[in-house]
Amino acid sequence: MLELNHVSKNFNGYRALKEASLTLPRGEIIGLFGENGAGKTTLMKCILGYLNYTGQITLDGHPITHKNIAHISFATSEHSFFPNLTASAHKAFYELHFPTFREKRFNGLMTFFELPTHKSIKHFSVGQKNQFEVILALSQGADYILMDEPFAGNDIFNREDFYKVLLGILEPTETVLLSTHLLEEVEKFIGRAVLIRKGEIVGDTTVEKLADSGKTLIDFVKETYHYKSDRVIQALSNLTDER
Numbered sequence: 001m002l003e004l005n006h007v008s009k010n011f012n013g014y015r016a017l018k019e020a021s022l023t024l025p026r027g028e029i030i031g032l033f034g035e036n037g038a039g040k041t042t043l044m045k046c047i048l049g050y051l052n053y054t055g056q057i058t059l060d061g062h063p064i065t066h067k068n069i070a071h072i073s074f075a076t077s078e079h080s081f082f083p084n085l086t087a088s089a090h091k092a093f094y095e096l097h098f099p100t101f102r103e104k105r106f107n108g109l110m111t112f113f114e115l116p117t118h119k120s121i122k123h124f125s126v127g128q129k130n131q132f133e134v135i136l137a138l139s140q141g142a143d144y145i146l147m148d149e150p151f152a153g154n155d156i157f158n159r160e161d162f163y164k165v166l167l168g169i170l171e172p173t174e175t176v177l178l179s180t181h182l183l184e185e186v187e188k189f190i191g192r193a194v195l196i197r198k199g200e201i202v203g204d205t206t207v208e209k210l211a212d213s214g215k216t217l218i219d220f221v222k223e224t225y226h227y228k229s230d231r232v233i234q235a236l237s238n239l240t241d242e243r
């Protein structure tokens, strides 16, 4: 169980995370949603210890240190690999450093995305680099896989097919925390939706509960965010005002 307890993060006085508390059990696929600048990346970077913060984050009751950090992996479009190395060299590096490395999964996903194994990653396209990030995060052998906008630059077929593959390969002990703006696409793949707004966790529900209440994920987000349906009309009226 990954637990965040009253986690706050300030950037030069700006509160990017405000007393965020969240429990992530094993075996869930959780969507993390929120507007631009809401704090999704910050929350993930606090979990990983890339940023300092106040509050507590624990994994199975223990603080996250070098002893247990390998249980968490991260796929980020900011990229975390060695650009000069090939995919094969990354595989060798991961095998050396992560005893839990999932070779079969790595090879299978490389084939699925049709990525070259002997080309420096720096020569991959943006979409291919993001695919490779996801492959590494899923192959590390982590229990908690954090994905931050993993498919920027990927076409719809790659995205949708990937989610189907993901559902098929995840083991009951693995948890995915997936941050994305593509709500409609992931709605059928996630089991739970967490909403963050201006650094605060403002919503947390299961897709099952949403279905029972006859709501879609978009309805839930709009309701929780108090979405102003007239903002487009307002903007157009301001922008087209001749004065």
Ligand SMILES: Nc1ncnc2c1ncn2[C@@H]1O[C@H](COP(=O)(O)OP(=O)(O)OP(=O)(O)O)[C@@H](O)[C@H]1O
Pocket: 011, 012, 014, 016, 034, 035, 036, 037, 038, 039, 040, 041, 042, 043
């Ligand atoms: N290193 C930093 N220094 C100062 N402010 C930062 C830093 N990183 C993030 N912020 C600010 O913290 C807030 C949260 O940023 P964050 O990147 O977590 O948002 P996000 O929800 O991931 O947004 P997006 O969906 O646009 O990627 C934003 O206002 C951002 O400007």
